[in-house]
Amino acid sequence: MHPMVKPALRRGWRDLNTVQFGTAPAHAMVLGPVDTATGSFLELLDGTRGLPLLREEGRRMGLPEGHVDGLVERLAGAGLLDDATGGGPGADALRAKAAVLDRLRPDLASLSVVTSAPGDGVRRLAARRSLRVQVRGAGRVGAQLASALAGAGVGRVDVVDVGRVGPEDVAPGGLPAEAVGERREEAARRAVRRAAPDRPPREHGPRSPFDDAAPGLSLVVVAPRDGLAAHAPDPLTAEPLVASGTPHLYAGVVEGTGVVGPLVLPGDSACAGCLDRGRADRDPAWTRMLAQWRSGRPRRGQACDLTLATAVAGLAAGHALAFLDGLSPSSTGARWEASVPGFDWHARPVWAHPACPCGAAERTRREQTSEDDERHETMTGHRPSPRRARRAHSARLSGTWRAHV
Structure with a gap:
């Protein structure tokens, strides 16, 4: 291990014995008491020395025996320490590609801030190189999104769309003006290749970009050029994704309103069918209006x-x-939704619908029933009877339903 105080976090002394790491409240941390000698020793935690050399440096500075190991353990426990040589074989392979790592250093620094264990940041960054994401749509949203994923180190980003690039598809970070008239898929894939810091890994054997159950497909992002298909996704179109257990995320813009979500984890979280049924429950005219919007x-x-x-x-x-x-x-x-000109982002829940065949509502019911049973057992020392459990669940479900219909 080559300990390194996370370089992304700015350091400042609040007083003679208290040091603060980080400026933003989300990740800042205060450590104390820290004496003058220990404060000077912190400068040596830059990833260029292993523990044996650090212990030797500590002795030269007059630090007591075991102080260096205790400090390293304390910093690691606080999530302030990284390992310049950690992360496993994937991280080692990434470090061997110096030019690629230089491109991704800002992303690595960000990951180091949000991860706690030393080496976790580079481990996650290296893991992205083995992932495959499919983006459906190469318009203003889809092309920029695909380029961002590739630029952040995702190993393979496939873009699926039809037709040819129009002037309305051009956007900085997405499709360039010189791509107008070209096939959307090809133009978007070139944009992805330009954004990627490294070539994607080779695949063995033929593959189809339309194969929802293709091995290694980690995520599908549905970002249609017609934002209605993201605002009100068609459950029939999503059926192959749900059936194959493929996670998928919706994103788009419709009539000046941007939407991101839901992220669907088939069988675990609400899907397009749940969204559609929930809207129909709340608005009797929803199905009629949607049919008109789609058929126009x-x-x-x-x-x-x-x-x-x-x-x-x-x-x-x-x-x-x-x-x-x-x-x-x-x-x-x-x-998440936001509209121009205010750009006021707000979240709207998408509930798992009990009538949807995706199974998310049943899983939620089981988890809630299990939580209720554990709570009842903790309070009374006895497991609830099956009849009592069903009655409690029914009361809770009807209360939840009334709250959001």
């Missing part, structure tokens, strides 16, 4: 503000990366 002639002018499309692409890419890194973004079971 294609609109010549889509209201897709460039800055809003960029914001949606960035937020969706961030949620996608959080999921790919093993976290649970806030778009799971919810969708």
